[in-house]
Amino acid sequence: MATVAVGGPQAVSRVGRFFQPVAGRPLDRLPENRILLGRWQTAAETGEELIVCRRETTVEIHCHGGHAAAQVVIESLASAGCQVLPWQQVLAKTGQDPITIEATRALAQAVTQRTAAILLDQRQGALRRALDQIARCLAAGDAATAGPMLEQLLQAARWGPYLIRPFRVVICGLPNAGKSSLINALAGYPRALVSQLPGTTRDVLTARIALDGWGVELADTAGLRKPSDPIEWAGIEQAQAHGSYADLVVLVFDRSRAWSEQAERVYRNFPDALVTHNKIDLPGSGIGNRPEGILTSALSGQGIDRLAAAILRRLVPRPPGPREAIPFTRRQGELLAQTKEAVEHRRFATATDRLRRIYAREPLHADEHEVFENPP
Numbered sequence: 001m002a003t004v005a006v007g008g009p010q011a012v013s014r015v016g017r018f019f020q021p022v023a024g025r026p027l028d029r030l031p032e033n034r035i036l037l038g039r040w041q042t043a044a045e046t047g048e049e050l051i052v053c054r055r056e057t058t059v060e061i062h063c064h065g066g067h068a069a070a071q072v073v074i075e076s077l078a079s080a081g082c083q084v085l086p087w088q089q090v091l092a093k094t095g096q097d098p099i100t101i102e103a104t105r106a107l108a109q110a111v112t113q114r115t116a117a118i119l120l121d122q123r124q125g126a127l128r129r130a131l132d133q134i135a136r137c138l139a140a141g142d143a144a145t146a147g148p149m150l151e152q153l154l155q156a157a158r159w160g161p162y163l164i165r166p167f168r169v170v171i172c173g174l175p176n177a178g179k180s181s182l183i184n185a186l187a188g189y190p191r192a193l194v195s196q197l198p199g200t201t202r203d204v205l206t207a208r209i210a211l212d213g214w215g216v217e218l219a220d221t222a223g224l225r226k227p228s229d230p231i232e233w234a235g236i237e238q239a240q241a242h243g244s245y246a247d248l249v250v251l252v253f254d255r256s257r258a259w260s261e262q263a264e265r266v267y268r269n270f271p272d273a274l275v276t277h278n279k280i281d282l283p284g285s286g287i288g289n290r291p292e293g294i295l296t297s298a299l300s301g302q303g304i305d306r307l308a309a310a311i312l313r314r315l316v317p318r319p320p321g322p323r324e325a326i327p328f329t330r331r332q333g334e335l336l337a338q339t340k341e342a343v344e345h346r347r348f349a350t351a352t353d354r355l356r357r358i359y360a361r362e363p364l365h366a367d368e369h370e371v372f373e374n375p376p
């Protein structure tokens with residue numbers, strides 16, 4: 001669904017030029033706050049069926065969510081003299097407090113239902129309540145209580161970016177270890193190209209999954225070896241570049257092959273990686289001096305649940321509790337850090353000012369509502 005809101009004294013008459021209610025009577029004679037079915041009639045065509053609802057000051061048009069369908073409605077209204085504004089801009093002018101505005105904006109980008117629920121909690125006051133408590137401590141000059149509360153909020157702020165973008169997990173390893181197969185097994189559908197020829201994956205392919213309600217993007221990479229083929233080499237460089245911006249690297253080794261010097265080198269290159277030994281359905285070549293790791297078979301599905309659980313534990317070691325306060329924009333995080341620093345220096349007036357900026361209803365600067373940034 002797409003929703004187009006039309007506001008202003010002419011809203012009903014402008015919408016009425018195009019909206020043909022099935023009820024037959026014109027829009028301005030139909031009651032407010034009722035869902036009205038009709039068609040969007042332009043000079044060029046009888047458009048699609050849609051729903052209109054008259055409110056006291058606005059008219060809402062709910063149409064098909066496809067870009068083209070919404071565009072027809074928007075363009076016809078523009079041709080009738082309406083000014084087209086993106087919803088973010090409209091939202092900023094509603095006079096709501098900054099957290100509500102930021103949460104509404106972020107909700108449109110929530111990656112999963114779980115992260116949407118967390119953002120909804122913030123919109124409904126979880127963050128505001130925590131800030132209120134801190135503000136009361138600051139008013140009483142109680143740095144001993146305010147300090148740890150601020151610290152806790154700053155810790156929680158690390159989840160903020162992942163409410164609107166997935167965690168990035170890069171799967172690396174030697175050629176033919178089963179990286180692409182493992183991605184397919186984790187995703188539950190064949191996303192990545194699998195073949196018995198080493199060096200099959202050349203570009204970085206990604207698959208989006210959800211682990212316990214957190215968005216996770218799995219990036220498949222070319223096997224890490226020095227090949228003669230320049231195209232493959234480009235893929236490997238990409239893999240390494242990907243590894244450096246990943247939230248987690250999963251290293252995949254072939255358990256049916258002996259632990260080699262090459263494997264050891266790859267392992268040493270990624271000291272923080274989660275290690276997986278794959279192909280456990282095949283006769284193993286012994287444990288050898290292999291590092292510890294999760295045992296999987298992408299083919300039989302053995303150990304895939306354990307791998308998924310291990311990835312989740314590494315990404316979200318302590319999930320936020322129900323209705324926990326989570327700062328979710330960079331602006332909030334920065335202001336909290338400034339508040340904490342001011343508290344540490346016992347500058348309570350500055351601390352109060354910085355804290356207030358996070359959620360004060362009236363913007364301190366005229367353009368403050370315009371400069372909200374999403375998390376990095």
Ligand SMILES: Nc1nc2c(ncn2[C@@H]2O[C@H](COP(=O)(O)OP(=O)(O)OP(=O)(O)O)[C@@H](O)[C@H]2O)c(=O)[nH]1
Nearest residue numbers: 175176177178179180181195199200201223298299
């Ligand atoms: N027996 C067995 N075979 C597997 C397993 N995982 C992958 N394979 C096979 O190993 C071969 C290589 O698998 P891929 O998933 O393409 O391996 P890769 O690491 O992505 O390979 P490159 O992209 O070439 O680096 C394919 O023939 C797979 O079917 C497994 O757990 N058990």
Ligand SMILES: [Mg+2]
Nearest residue numbers: 179180200201
């Ligand atoms: Mg592959």
